[in-house]
Amino acid sequence: MAHAIEHEYTTTGLNHRKMLMWVFLGSDCLFFGSLIATYMVYRGQSLVGPYPVDIINVPVTTISTFVLLLSSFAMVQALAATHADNRRAIVGWLLATAFLGAIFIGFQIVEFNTFKNEGLTLGGNLFGATFFTLTGFHGAHVTLGIIWLVALAILGKKGRLGPNTALDVELCGLYWHFVDIVWIVIFTLLYLIGGFDAGPAPLGG
Amino acid sequence: MAHQTEHTTNHPSTKQYVTIAIILFAITIVEFLLIWDRVGIADDLGASKIPLLVALSAVKFAIVILFYMHLKFDNPFFLRVFVAGLTLAFLVGIAVISLFVGFEGKPRTFAQNTAVPYEEHAEKDSGEAVTGETGAKETDTPIMTGPVTLVVGVAGETLGFDTQSITAASGAEVTISVTNPSANNSHNLVIVKAGTKDAVAADGTAAGPTNDWVTPGDSRVIAHTKLLTPGVDGEVTFTAPAPGTYQFVCTFPGHNFTMFGDFVVN
Known part of the structure; x- marks a missing residue:
């Protein structure tokens, strides 16, 4: 069965579903690239506060970054467990990945709330508009990934994941790692570099 | 089965995954140490660290896609597909940023000149004057660019209009409403370029x-x-041309010498 599926005839000789996922991830680069470019264009252009230096909390976000990196590690373990046909490990690692992703989202919810209470809103200034749009869409990607992971964990619990269906887990993993690398970029640009911008002029060019 | 064995060995071992995770963590710690002394401080000393931070971020990015996403071991075509998207994303980003850098001045300057405080949007929409430090240019009186109607009357039985000058904003949709109370004379109203009223009227005589x-x-x-x-009113609607002074005239034969005025476009 599995061989019949994995060796289906395609013009490229590559699996359709995996190709589709990579094409999607390539196009998602454009999506996030545009939002990041918009953030860069409007960086330091806000007329009123709060400015990044007033509210960005780098230490706390560094912790949530660690959490997301750790979740990627859990994801590769889930895939390894799938290849090894270890049902308990599959479910365990998938749920661990989803749980770590949920912690990341928890950090984001607290962060958004804190920012809102300090006066940063989507319509208040350019920093708020670009910050919430970019990190909000990333958070939405993470949330979608969590739903996907939990759905897979349920399949795993029913014994429907194993070496023959490893691609199901692999595709989810590709998506999850992609969300991770997008955060790597956002963390560097918005927090490590942009987190110290004060109004009104941009620092360092 | 042979396929699966090959597939499994294509992936890094758990030990390698742990090593990769440790490297990713270590890089993040280095990044944090590079900037943590600046937390809460606005200074531009960190600017020199930007290339290093970007490089570290790129290394993490590469490690994740090559190992966690198996691109190092998978068919190179997947890598090409992804890199194509990534390259396009970079080009779009560069294009957007160049577009703004290419403009004279900065978005901020533009915003300062045109911004209206958020709370006062409602007031502005209701047509009230916006007060306060909007930073708006104190200059010109507002130009009405919406549709405007100008009324021009014929001055009774004399061969003349009842107004010498009408004004509109360039680009506005202008309707000129003409009243002709005369019991005997026919008239029209023609908007012409400055100084051409008599020539237009002379040619119009030939047109009949x-x-x-x-x-x-x-x-x-x-x-x-x-x-x-006689006694009939009419109107003409058009888009006001480029700023300048034009003329309006009646081209009924002979009327053009006394029956005209200026049409000023701001």
């Missing part, structure tokens, strides 16, 4: 009353009403 005393397709004519017979 069936053409409303206006030569069809005359390039000097901006717009004109129909020929208004």
Whole structure:
């Protein structure tokens, strides 16, 4: 069965579903690239506060970054467990990945709330508009990934994941790692570099 | 089975995954140490660290896609597909940023000149004057660019209009409403380029009353009403041309010498 599926005839000789996922991830680069470019264009252009230096909390976000990196590690373990046909490990690692992703989202919810209470809103200034749009869409990607992971964990619990269906887990993993690398970029640009911008002029060019 | 064995060995071992995770963590710690002394401080000393931070971020990015996403071991075509998207994303980013950098001035300057405080949007929409430090240019009186209607009357039985000058904003949709109370005379109203009223009228005489005393397709004519017979009113609607002074005139033969005025476009 599995061989019949994995060796289906395609013009490229590559699996359709995996190709589709990579094409999607390539196009998602454009999506996030545009939002990041918009953030860069409007960086330091806000007329009123709060400015990044007033509210960005780098230490706390560094912790949530660690959490997301750790979740990627859990994801590769889930895939390894799938290849090894270890049902308990599959479910365990998938749920661990989803749980770590949920912690990341928890950090984001607290962060958004804190920012809102300090006066940063989507319509208040350019920093708020670009910050919430970019990190909000990333958070939405993470949330979608969590739903996907939990759905897979349920399949795993029913014994429907194993070496023959490893691609199901692999595709989810590709998506999850992609969300991770997008955060790597956002963390560097918005927090490590942009987190110290004060109004009104941009620092360092 | 052979396929699966090959597939499994294509992936890094758990030990390798742990090593990769440790490297990713270590890089993040280095990144944090590079900037943590600046937390809460606005200074530009960190600017020199930006290339290093970007490089570290790129290394993490590469490690994740090559190992966690198996691109190092998978078919190179997947890598090409992804890199194509990534390259396009970079080009879009560069294009957007270049577009703004290419503009004279900065978005901020533009915003300062045009911004209206958020709370006062409602007031502005309701037509009240916006007060306060909007940073708006104190300059010109507001130009009405919405549709405007100007009324021009014929001065009774005399061969003249009741107004010497009408004004509109360039680009506005202007309607000129003409009243003709005369019991005997027919009139029209023609908007022409400055100084051309007599020439247009002379040519219009040749065109005759069936053409409303206006030569069809005359390039000097901006717009004109129909020929208004005694006691009949009419109107003409057109988009105000580029700023400047134009003329309005009645091209009924002989009327043009006394029956005209200025049409000023701001």
